[in-house]
Amino acid sequence: MIGKRVLSQEPVTLAEVKELTEAREKEGELTYEQTLTMDYCNKFAKLDKKKAEELIAEVEGLEKLSRRHAISLSDLLPSNADEIKLLFSKEHFVLSDEEISKLLDIVGKYKG
Known part of the structure; x- marks a missing residue:
């Protein structure tokens, strides 16, 4: 994470996180943290x-x-x-x- 910084922050729904992670998965392999995030969203996102x-x-x-x-x-x-x-x-x-x-x-x- 050296050299990376947060440009902006805003709250998003689990449905949006799931959608973003799925889009990232299509681009290439997910990192360990992204895979955990995807699993969490699949279990707990109740709405699209x-x-x-x-x-x-x-x-x-x-x-x-x-x-x-x-x-x-x-x-x-x-x-x-x-x-x-x-x-x-x-x-x-x-x-x-x-x-x-x-x-x-x-x-x-x-x-x-």
């Missing part, structure tokens, strides 16, 4: 890129929530209020029961 982006767009429309929050929701697809509360437990805001219910409704549309 298109559905993940749709969910993110819906969640970003809500007050308080950023793209980073929306990506976490699309990757984890929480199924109950406790999981959502746990996901946002370290944030500097508290979601109301109504907001949690709305998030569960949004996530529920993409789960099945």
Whole structure:
């Protein structure tokens, strides 16, 4: 990694990581870390890129929530209020029961 530096950072969904890793695999052999990443994405990516982006767009429309929050929701697809509360437990805001219910409704549309 000598001579390499980070040019920019932005959060991405597991679906995007999977797509990027698959594209890299077509170019040549994957490194050990890339192979581990591909295995992880195959096990845990629950949505494809298109559905993940749709969910993110819906969640970003809500007050308080950023793209980073929306990506976490699309990757984890929480199924109950406790999981959502746990996901946002370290944030500097508290979601109301109504907001949690709305998030569960949004996530529920993409789960099945």
